Amino acid sequence: MKNILFVASECVPFIKTGGLADVVGSLPKCLDKEYYDVRVIIPKYSSIKDKFKEQMTYITNFYMDLNWREQYVGIFELEYEGIKFYFIDNEEHFSGDRPYAGMPWDLEKFAFFSKAALSILPVIDFRPDVIHCHDWQTGLIPVYLNERFQGNEFFRGIKTVMTIHNLKFQGIWDMKTIKSITGLSDYYFTPDKLEFRSDASLLKGGLVYANAITTVSNTYAEEIKTPFFGEGLDGLMRARANDLRGIVNGIDYDDYNPETDDKLVANYNINNFRHEKVKNKTALQKELGLTVDPKVMMIGVVSRLTDQKGFDLIAYMMDEMCQDSIQLVVLGTGEAKHENMFRYFAWKYGGKVSANIYYSDELSHKIYASADAFLMPSLFEPCGLSQLMSLRYGTIPIVRETGGLKDTVQPYNEYEGTGTGFSFANYNAHEMLGTIRYAERIFYDKKRDWNKIVDRAMAVDYSWSNSAKQYQELYDWLLG
Numbered sequence: 001m002k003n004i005l006f007v008a009s010e011c012v013p014f015i016k017t018g019g020l021a022d023v024v025g026s027l028p029k030c031l032d033k034e035y036y037d038v039r040v041i042i043p044k045y046s047s048i049k050d051k052f053k054e055q056m057t058y059i060t061n062f063y064m065d066l067n068w069r070e071q072y073v074g075i076f077e078l079e080y081e082g083i084k085f086y087f088i089d090n091e092e093h094f095s096g097d098r099p100y101a102g103m104p105w106d107l108e109k110f111a112f113f114s115k116a117a118l119s120i121l122p123v124i125d126f127r128p129d130v131i132h133c134h135d136w137q138t139g140l141i142p143v144y145l146n147e148r149f150q151g152n153e154f155f156r157g158i159k160t161v162m163t164i165h166n167l168k169f170q171g172i173w174d175m176k177t178i179k180s181i182t183g184l185s186d187y188y189f190t191p192d193k194l195e196f197r198s199d200a201s202l203l204k205g206g207l208v209y210a211n212a213i214t215t216v217s218n219t220y221a222e223e224i225k226t227p228f229f230g231e232g233l234d235g236l237m238r239a240r241a242n243d244l245r246g247i248v249n250g251i252d253y254d255d256y257n258p259e260t261d262d263k264l265v266a267n268y269n270i271n272n273f274r275h276e277k278v279k280n281k282t283a284l285q286k287e288l289g290l291t292v293d294p295k296v297m298m299i300g301v302v303s304r305l306t307d308q309k310g311f312d313l314i315a316y317m318m319d320e321m322c323q324d325s326i327q328l329v330v331l332g333t334g335e336a337k338h339e340n341m342f343r344y345f346a347w348k349y350g351g352k353v354s355a356n357i358y359y360s361d362e363l364s365h366k367i368y369a370s371a372d373a374f375l376m377p378s379l380f381e382p383c384g385l386s387q388l389m390s391l392r393y394g395t396i397p398i399v400r401e402t403g404g405l406k407d408t409v410q411p412y413n414e415y416e417g418t419g420t421g422f423s424f425a426n427y428n429a430h431e432m433l434g435t436i437r438y439a440e441r442i443f444y445d446k447k448r449d450w451n452k453i454v455d456r457a458m459a460v461d462y463s464w465s466n467s468a469k470q471y472q473e474l475y476d477w478l479l480g
Contacts, residue, residue, distance in 0.1 A: 001035065001036070001037055002035060002036050002037070002129045002130070002475060002476075002479060003036075003037050003039075003126065003127060003128045003130075004028075004031065004036050004037070004038045004039075004128060004129065004130050004132060004475060005038075005040075005041065005121075005128035005130070005131045005132065006024055006027075006038065006040040006041070006132045007040075007041045007042075007114075007117045007131060007132070007133055007134070007138045007141060008020060008021075008024040008041075008042055008133075008134040008135070008137070008138060009042065009043065009099060009100075009113070009134070009135065009137035009138070010024065010042065010099055011024040011025045011040060011042045011085075012024075012025030013025065013052070014042065014045075014048050014049075014052055014085075015045050015047065015048055015099055017098070017099060017100070019216075019249065019383065019385055020134055020135060020165045022251075022385065023134070023163075023165070023216075023249055024040060024042070024134060026250065026251075026252055026464045027250075027464060027467065027468060027471065029081055029082065029083060029464070030250075030464040030465050030468035031468050031471065031472060032468075032472060033082070035472070036472070036475070038083060039083065039084045039085070039086065039126060039128075040083060040084070040085045040086070041085075041087075041088065041117045041120070042085065042086075042087060042088075043087065043088050043090075043093070043094045043099070043109075043113055044056075044076055044087035044089040044090075044094055045095075045096075046091070046094060046095045046096065047096070047097050047098060047099070048087075052078065052080075055078050055080075056076040056077065056078045056087060057076065057077045057078065058075075058076055059075040059076065059077050059086075059123075059124065060074075060075055060123060061073060061075065061089070062119075062123065064115060064116060064119050066108075066111065066112050066115055066181075066183065067108060067111070067112075067180065067181050067182075067183065068180075068183070071090060071092075071112060072090055073088060073089070073090060073116045073119065073120065074088070074089030075087070075088065075120050075124065076089060077124075086120065086124060088113060088116045088117065088120065090112065090116075093108070093109040093113070094109070103173055104173050104177060106137075107171065107173050107177065107181055107202070108181045110136075110137040110138070110140070110171070110202070111140055111181050111182050111202075113137065113138075114137075114138055114139070114140035114141045114144060115140070117138070117141060118141060118145060118149055118155070121154070121155075122152075122154050127154060127158070128158055129158065129159065129475075129479055130158070130160070130161060130475050130478055130479065131145070131158060131159070131160050131161070132160075132163065133160060133161065133162050133163065133206055133210065134163050134165065135163070135164065135165050135166075135169065135203070136169055136170050136171035136201070136203035136206070137171065137202075138162075138206065139162070139170075139171060139201075139202035139203040139204070139205050139206030139207070140182060140202055140205060140206065141160065141206065142160040142162060142205070142206050142208075142209035142210045142211075143182075143184065143188065143194070143205040143206065143208075143209050145158060145160060146209050147184060147185075147188070159211045159212075159478045159479065160206075160209070160210045160212075161211065161212045161213070161214060161474065161475075161478070162206045162207055162212075162213050162214075163213075163214045163215065163216070164203070164207075164213065164214070164215040164216070164224070164382070165215075165382060165383075166382050167203075167215075167224050167229070167230070167231045167233065167382070168231055169203075170196070170201045170204065170231065170233075171201060171202030172196055172199050172201045172202075173199060173200065174199050175189055175195065175199055175200045178194070178199075178200040178202070188205070192208070193205065193208055194208075196232065196233075197232060201233075203233075204233060204236065207233065207236055207237075208236070210243075211243070211478055212243050212244075212245075212474060212477075212478055213240055213243055213244045213245075214245055214246065214247055214471075214474065215244070215245075215246050215247075215382060216246065216247065216249050216382045216383035216404060217246045217247075217248045217249075217383045217384075217403050217404035217406075217407045217408075218245075218246035218248070218407050219246070219402065219403050219404065219406045219407050220246055220380075220381075220382045220383065220403040220404060221244055221245060221246030222246075223380070223402070223403060224237045225238045229380055247467055247470045247471060247474070248383060248404055248407055248462070248466075248467060249383045249385060249388075249404070249467060250462050250463050250464035250465070250466055250467045250468075251385055251388045251389055251462060251463070251464070252463075252464065253392070253463040253464075256365075256368070256389050256392050256393070257392070258277075258393050258394070261365055261369065263361075263362050263365040263366060264280055264365065264369050265280050265283040266279035266283075268369075268394075269458075270394070270455060270458040270459060273394050274451060277369065277394060278294045280366065280369045280370040281298055281370040281371070282294050283366075283370070284298075284329070284366050284367070284370040285298075287366075288329065288354040288356075289350075290327050290329075290351055290352065290354055291327070291351035291352070296325060296326065296327055297325065297326045297327070297373065297440055297443045297444070298326070298327045298328075298370060298371045298372050298373075299326055299327070299328050299329070299371060299372070299373045299374070299375050299398075299436070300329050300367040300368065300370070300373070300374045300375070300395060301314075301328070301329070301330045301331070301332070301367075301374070301375050301376075302331045302332060302364045302367055302368070302374075302386055303331075303332045303334075303376070304332055304334045305332050305333060305334025305338035305339055305342070305357075306334045306335055306338070307335070307379065308378060308379050308380060308381075309334075309376070309377075309378050309379075310376070310377030310378045310379055310400060310427070310432075311334075311335075311338040311341070312429075313377050313427070313428075313429040313432050314375070314377065314432075315337075315338070315341045316429040317429050317430075317432065317433045318341065318345050319345075320433060321433065321436065322345065322348075322349045322352055324437065324440060325440070325444070326440065327351075327352050327353070327354075328345075328353045328354070329353075329354045329356070329370075329371060330342050330353075330354065330355050330356060331356045331358075331359070331360065331364055331367055332356075332357070332359065333358060339355075339357045342355035342357065343357065368389050368390055368392075368393040368395055369393045369395070370395075371390075371395045372395065372443060373395065373396045373397070373398050373422075373436075373439055374386065374387065374390035374395045374396065374397050374398065375398050375436070376397060376398070376399045376405060377398075377399070377400045377424075377427075377432050378400055378403070378405060379400075379402070379427055380402050380403055381400075381402055381403040381404055381405050382403050383403065383404035384399075384403065384404045384405050384408070387404075387405055387408055387421070388408060388462040390457075391408070391420060391421070391457045391458070391462065392458070392462070393458075394454040394457055394458045396420075396421050396422065396439065396453055396454065396457060397409045397420075397421035397422070397457075398421065398422045398423070398435055398436055398439055399421060399422075399423050400423065400425075400427065400432070401423045401424065401425050405423070406423070408462060409421035409423055410456075411423040412442070412453055414442070414446075414449065417449070418456075419453060419456070420453060420456050420457040420460060421453070421457065422435050422436075422438060422439045423435065
């Protein structure tokens, strides 16, 4: 039996701000219980729902030194869907209505969390063979493990994996503050360790000291070795290329299932989508006040409305797109310029564009099921989950070939009759529009070919069980 410990700042169903929470909540359940004892440590945020807090069992507490003072560490435990979760309690750090407060407050919060996660292990009597750390919030774990915990027999020989969910976020602040918070000696603040452009980066520390590094798609693993995607760490990524691998995230196939999804007007599957899927479209058209027309091509967008997601390309081409025979349904919040752009076009093209500038899980499911195509022209996309959900619902992704989008969407080839979506290579608005119009042409003029693309899209498997196998191989390789 191999002991695997996940340590992360968020995890569904307890606390979520992004895709990281889905990974930490879903992956442990899919690892083979016969060979792996997997447990998870996250902070006990006061914003966790009461129904979960009421199920937690208090284990014990102790005091730990950090930042020149003793700090309280409480330990709570809860078994959920067959996995043991431990929650680290400290009201000073984990109160407030959301998990992140911004810099520099988060630095001490997660330095405390990283040290506490290691410190509780002998207390809960769980010695992991591998500690799987996620993003900069846990970047100090491999560093501390190398530094102050090496003197203790219990910790010797524990291996670490560092997973990068998005390299843009690194936990960077001035060196003096980070030195003071972490209590690490000057030895650790050199260019080959935590120093980063004369500041210090917690993620970099984790990437230097981890035994293995993963990121959330093969293409992104290659991209971050280049200056454009590397966020200043491309040199380190090239140096550690032999220890770096990409494993695509999965999605929960029970949660996202067009056959059983209770948020839909009409459930459907790969055999009957030709007749049933369209019922969702006409219901959504009515609900959102669009022109009700089962034959018009509906394009969906569910996203944070940020530059990273390619919305400047869409803004540039929006008027031209709206001349075409399409409808566009947008759901999400983000930068004001993009929110207002969609509001404006929804006003200008009332029956064609629906701008829903908020977030709703229910509406997102309806869009995945109702739309014919799904647009994701991202500038960069470590993995991306929306295109996986679209494929699952037979809604054809139109994507830019970057990161996980390139790895998961096979471009349509009309001569070979292959492909699960449409894609374009360059970050260019005209190229995007050309690809959308190509998709429109197939949709309107070659309906049988379009339905075959839907068939292939619904047949691919991006469930977690697929990714879990690759993580198991990684753990086995590490423990050799």
